[in-house]
């Protein structure tokens with residue numbers, strides 16, 4: 001329970017609309033997209049950076065712990081309060097006013113509370129977009145704090161690569177505002193401080209505003225499903241596509257048979273595109289795109305893709321067993337349905353891993369060999385952003401099995417998968433979802449002491465107050 005005096009003081013700072021204390025109204029802020037369920041002392045909903053600053057300063061002075069929250073679509077228990085009922089959620093969901101497009105600079109200055117879908121809808125008339133694509137609809141602040149990757153990383157990179165500047169409120173007694181909202185793409189004048197706050201889950205400050213790089217909206221898109229001749233042929237196939245398509249290649253997404261089957265089961269409206277409904281062991285969704293309208297006499301993009309696939313098909317030791325070009329919206333609908341499909345197919349224990357690209361299939365093969373012996377009740381439903389080395393390595397346990405509710409089983413499984421990914425393959429235990437409570441123990445385990453010491457120093461000079469769910473030091 002929070003002191004009534006604090007509620008009155010914070011209402012004075014944020015107004016009636018800026019504070020939520022009714023349990024029913026707080027529920028949406030207490031429950032995460034997938035796993036989390038906590039209890040908030042109250043929810044703060046500031047509308048401006050100045051309000052964030054005043055509220056944060058008050059909370060730090062009075063020892064009130066703050067959890068920043070944007071779209072609440074994160075998958076690592078980062079944006080929701082714990083079960084104590086003592087933490088306040090600081091939601092950015094009302095920070096949506098600012099939206100200034102600079103066409104010459106091809107950049108956007110925006111409030112951290114804007115949803116990705118709203119941003120891209122507003123940019124459409126300018127022929128521009130913020131090029132991070134994923135199956136959820138986060139807000140910009142959360143995307144910056146987690147450094148979202150997504151399906152087109154191969155072409156456009158992650159949020160870090162597309163962030164020009166940010167404004168941050170530090171969790172100190174003054175609620176210091178740090179204005180790092182440069183519009184510049186080039187600026188070698190010292191430490192790039194914004195990067196301290198990007199991808200660090202709100203541990204060092206609260207992002208209230210940002211300046212983002214925009215990209216021209218593709219005007220031609222062609223997609224194909226590719227069936228590799230075997231797992232070992234996936235990388236030769238990717239390299240053959242990159243050789244022949246260069247910057248046209250905008251996605252190369254891998255989908256295992258189990259993950260596709262789970263999506264088709266969960267969403268009957270999805271079209272099963274495979275001959276006789278028979279889903280192959282592994283399928284790649286490849287996308288090529290161009291930013292200009294089709295020109296007369298120019299080979300269409302569908303035809304470019306077909307030509308390239310024919311060349312690869314006819315090459316020595318052809319890496320392709322099958323391929324077909326199809327409508328982009330249908331092909332992406334299946335890809336974006338994998339996550340929810342897998343989630344509904346049983347108790348999901350999800351891993352967001354990354355590897356050197358050439359190690360992805362070797363890792364998956366190793367796990368397919370090992371799992372039936374060590375964790376026989378587990379079904380592997382992996383899919384991922386193969387073009388950038390990312391794998392959503394999902395393990396599903398039947399909901400009615402004893403293991404589904406067994407926390408020790410989940411811990412042993414996580415320990416084993418991470419040990420193989422990190423120690424044997426030099427991979428990352430968090431490719432693009434960031435840390436959060438879910439990954440804290442593995443950050444502690446796999447991070448050098450010197451790095452932790454440096455992070456602790458950084459925390460002390462940026463946000464000494466109780467902020468966020470992650471401890472880097």
Ligand SMILES: Cc1cc2nc3c(=O)[nH]c(=O)nc-3n(C[C@H](O)[C@H](O)[C@H](O)COP(=O)(O)OP(=O)(O)OC[C@H]3O[C@@H](n4cnc5c(N)ncnc54)[C@H](O)[C@@H]3O)c2cc1C
Pocket residue numbers: 033067068069070071072073074075077078079092112133134135136137138139140141142143144145146147148149150151201202203205206207208339340432433436468469
């Ligand atoms: C179906 C589905 C598909 C997904 N696919 C992908 C994918 O392909 N790639 C990918 O990278 N992610 C993916 N995600 C995960 C998630 O959508 C991203 O991590 C997203 O960027 C989180 O943004 P958010 O606004 O929801 O942040 P939240 O969930 O609200 O917060 C995430 C973290 O950032 C902190 N935070 C939030 N706002 C701020 C702020 N303003 N300042 C400082 N810290 C803040 C929070 O405390 C928390 O630690 C997916 C999620 C779902 C449900």
